Amino acid sequence: MKPLQKLICLCFLFAFLAFKSDSNIDLQTKAKSEHKNIVVYFCGSDWCSICTKFKKSFLVKSEVEALLQNQYIYYVADFPQRTKLEPNLEKYNEFLADKLNPEGEFPLLVIADENLVVKEKIHATLSEDLALQKLKNNGK
Numbered sequence: 001m002k003p004l005q006k007l008i009c010l011c012f013l014f015a016f017l018a019f020k021s022d023s024n025i026d027l028q029t030k031a032k033s034e035h036k037n038i039v040v041y042f043c044g045s046d047w048c049s050i051c052t053k054f055k056k057s058f059l060v061k062s063e064v065e066a067l068l069q070n071q072y073i074y075y076v077a078d079f080p081q082r083t084k085l086e087p088n089l090e091k092y093n094e095f096l097a098d099k100l101n102p103e104g105e106f107p108l109l110v111i112a113d114e115n116l117v118v119k120e121k122i123h124a125t126l127s128e129d130l131a132l133q134k135l136k137n138n139g140k
Contacts, residue, residue: 025092031073031114037138038116039072042101042108046080051107054124058131067135072111079106111138 031038041059043051058064068074077093078085085093100110100118109122111134122131 025075025089027073027075027096028114028116034073036071036073036114037119038112038114039068039074039135040096040100040110040112041074041076042097042106042110043076043078044080044106045078046082048106050124054107058124058128061128064132064135067132071135071138077101109135111135 027038027040043055045051059068075096077096079093079097096116097104099116100112101108105121105123107124109131110118111120111122112118120134120137122134126134
């Protein structure tokens, strides 16, 4: 793995751990205060091979990371099978899935507004160019 890729992976890990340690995650409040849309990445980190492929081929691209970090409130809603999540985190992920991903699709990026109204869904089957364009358009 290249040094830049390692650094990017570490940044995502620290961001995830920061969210994970906060049992009172409220994406809506943060989105409202920062006047940003929300992106939720639904994945199964320890069982979904397509999720792993999507992350490696799309989410870790520098342009995508910059968009997620600067233009959105970004959250990873993980649904692992072998790893146990904190109860509050598990409940919050379930709440987000009920609102944004009732079909239970994995992997899935959902762009929503501050009221959790879905603006756009980005599936792993979408071309990278079109997926990137949807992120650049901020769900418009």
